[in-house]
Amino acid sequence: MQVDQLSQVFGALADPTRRAILMRLADGDLTVADLAAPFPVSQPAISKHLKVLESAGLISRTRRATARLSHLEAEPLRDAAKWLARYQAYWDARYDQLDELLARLQHPEDDAERKDDR
Amino acid sequence: MQVDQLSQVFGALADPTRRAILMRLADGDLTVADLAAPFPVSQPAISKHLKVLESAGLISRTRRATARLSHLEAEPLRDAAKWLARYQAYWDARYDQLDELLARLQHPEDDAERKDDR
DNA sequence: TTGTTCCATAACCCGATGGTTATGTGAATT
DNA sequence: AATTCACATAACCATCGGGTTATGGAACAA
Numbered sequence: 001m002q003v004d005q006l007s008q009v010f011g012a013l014a015d016p017t018r019r020a021i022l023m024r025l026a027d028g029d030l031t032v033a034d035l036a037a038p039f040p041v042s043q044p045a046i047s048k049h050l051k052v053l054e055s056a057g058l059i060s061r062t063r064r065a066t067a068r069l070s071h072l073e074a075e076p077l078r079d080a081a082k083w084l085a086r087y088q089a090y091w092d093a094r095y096d097q098l099d100e101l102l103a104r105l106q107h108p109e110d111d112a113e114r115k116d117d118r
Numbered sequence: 119m120q121v122d123q124l125s126q127v128f129g130a131l132a133d134p135t136r137r138a139i140l141m142r143l144a145d146g147d148l149t150v151a152d153l154a155a156p157f158p159v160s161q162p163a164i165s166k167h168l169k170v171l172e173s174a175g176l177i178s179r180t181r182r183a184t185a186r187l188s189h190l191e192a193e194p195l196r197d198a199a200k201w202l203a204r205y206q207a208y209w210d211a212r213y214d215q216l217d218e219l220l221a222r223l224q225h226p227e228d229d230a231e232r233k234d235d236r
Numbered sequence: 237t238t239g240t241t242c243c244a245t246a247a248c249c250c251g252a253t254g255g256t257t258a259t260g261t262g263a264a265t266t
Numbered sequence: 267a268a269t270t271c272a273c274a275t276a277a278c279c280a281t282c283g284g285g286t287t288a289t290g291g292a293a294c295a296a
Contacts, residue, residue, distance in 0.1 A: 004134060011132035014125050015254085019201070026208065032273060045255060047274060052253090066263050066272050074208035081202040083137070088199070090144060090192035133284085150243060163285060165244060170283090184242050184293050 009076045012056040018049050025072040032068060127194045130174040136167050143190040150186055
């Protein structure tokens with residue numbers, strides 16, 4: 001893959017199916033068939049998602065009889081959370097106001113109106 | 119795009135260049151040229167990255183003279199952090215051990231079938 | 237008006253991704 | 267030994283993503 005771990009983790013989380021898989025694995029290990037059941041996709045598609053999750057370090061796999069159990073490995077999620085934590089101050093409204101104040105002090109000449117819409 | 123916000127946010131974070139852009143914007147608004155300077159890619163490539171970040175809601179943009187300033191919008195990161203927070207218990211080593219213990223209690227040996235609500 | 241600056245957009249390339257159907261495979265069952 | 271179960275893998279397809287070069291356009295300076 002040649003991609004850093006954090007990018008792989010965020011990339012794995014960028015898919016709703018994979019996030020749902022992780023959420024279900026939080027309640028305990030599951031087989032591929034069990035994981036595939038709720039989703040309207042084929043079994044090979046789930047196998048591909050599991051491969052993505054595994055190479056991101058988010059699951060590990062083991063055998064039980066003929067089945068293969070997927071197990072949640074949450075440590076990489078901690079790294080992702082740690083990356084996000086840097087911005088905790090910025091999504092706090094009080095700090096947002098401070099940030100904007102600082103921006104105004106930095107560029108006193110432009111009394112910019114910011115239009116972020118969505 | 120037709121994709122939910124959370125997937126867009128995680129997808130935007132899955133690229134090292136975009137993460138670096140966000141980190142630089144944490145110190146204040148920057149122009150496209152300023153943002154492009156540290157990276158060994160062309161200006162249009164940076165414009166594309168900014169477009170991805172904007173459609174994920176992670177930046178907003180405004181004009182200052184002929185330049186265009188990018189401004190960090192951190193709220194979507196909070197949603198991502200909230201999603202990750204569910205797993206906080208799982209990446210704690212003590213809880214990992216507990217999790218494995220529970221798993222062992224759940225599957226004492228060759229427990230054949232798992233019952234699943236659906 | 238004419239440039240110049242700063243950036244967006246278009247057109248293209250190519251590898252990655254997410255899906256499919258069809259088939260192979262290893263472990264358990266019979 | 268043969269079959270079945272649970273899953274992986276192969277082959278294929280369409281779309282997406284990140285990169286490029288080339289060009290267009292808005293805002294200012296002269």
